[in-house]
Amino acid sequence: MFDIGASLAAARETRGLSLADAERLTNVRVKYLTALERGDFDALPGRTYARAFLRTYAAALGLEPDRFVAAFEEVVPEPEEEPIVVGTPRHGHRIRASYLVAVAAIAGVVAVAAWGASSHNTKTPGTAVEPPAANAAPPPKTQTTTKVVHHAQPPAQPAALVIRATRGDCWLLVRRGDASGAVVYQGTLQQGTSMKFSAPSLWVRFGAPWNVDAARGGKPIDGLTGSQPVDLTA
Secondary structure (H helix, E strand, O other), rough: OHHHHHHHHHHHOOOOOOHHHHHHHHOOOOHHHHHHHHHHHHOOOHHHHHHHHHHHHHHHHOOHHHHHHHHHHOOOOOOOOEEOOOOOOOOOOOEEHHHHHHHHHHHHHHHHHHHHHHHHHOOOOOOOOOOOOOOOOOOOOOOOOOOOOOOOOOOOOOOEEEEEEEEOOOOEEEEOOOOOEEEEEEEEEEOOOOEOOOOOEEEEEOOOHHHHHHHHHHHEOOOOOOOOOOEEEO
């Protein structure tokens, strides 16, 4: 039997490769390559990985992978399964662990299948719907009452009274409603200016009616003539 680790290390050094070079060549980490060269197989992640890494490393170095794997099998033989005795052994019969695992797996599958079948065939209490009786009266129809909301319309604004001093100045007295109503305006309207009043009913005294034009809602107001003051309700 030859030394596996020493043979690998010698082959790598002969080819002038470092462990880092070997890692790039094999895609096996440096610490595992080092373990192979030292023969420290316990440092590898399991027997299966150890065999795979060894085969890959030997092939990358141009060695005979099968020879190295065979040597590894002699150094690290595959462990045998320990028999497990179930109950009281009769006539020396023993049942191996692999057989028990297989039986347990089959039993688990059968149990899951049986549970699934029973869950599909079992009705959940309280979910059954009884059919309606033949003479049962239909449920009363629900009347829907539609409520129409009427929004109050704002009161219409009265037509405006517009007075323009087009030909000269005019003294004005404007009252709300009639001659005894509250005073809205009192003063002289200068030539070239105008005033607007929006009350629904107005009483107006024109001191110089011949100098002004008046209109309510765009309609001219007559009677503003003569040489004397004029009182009008518009």
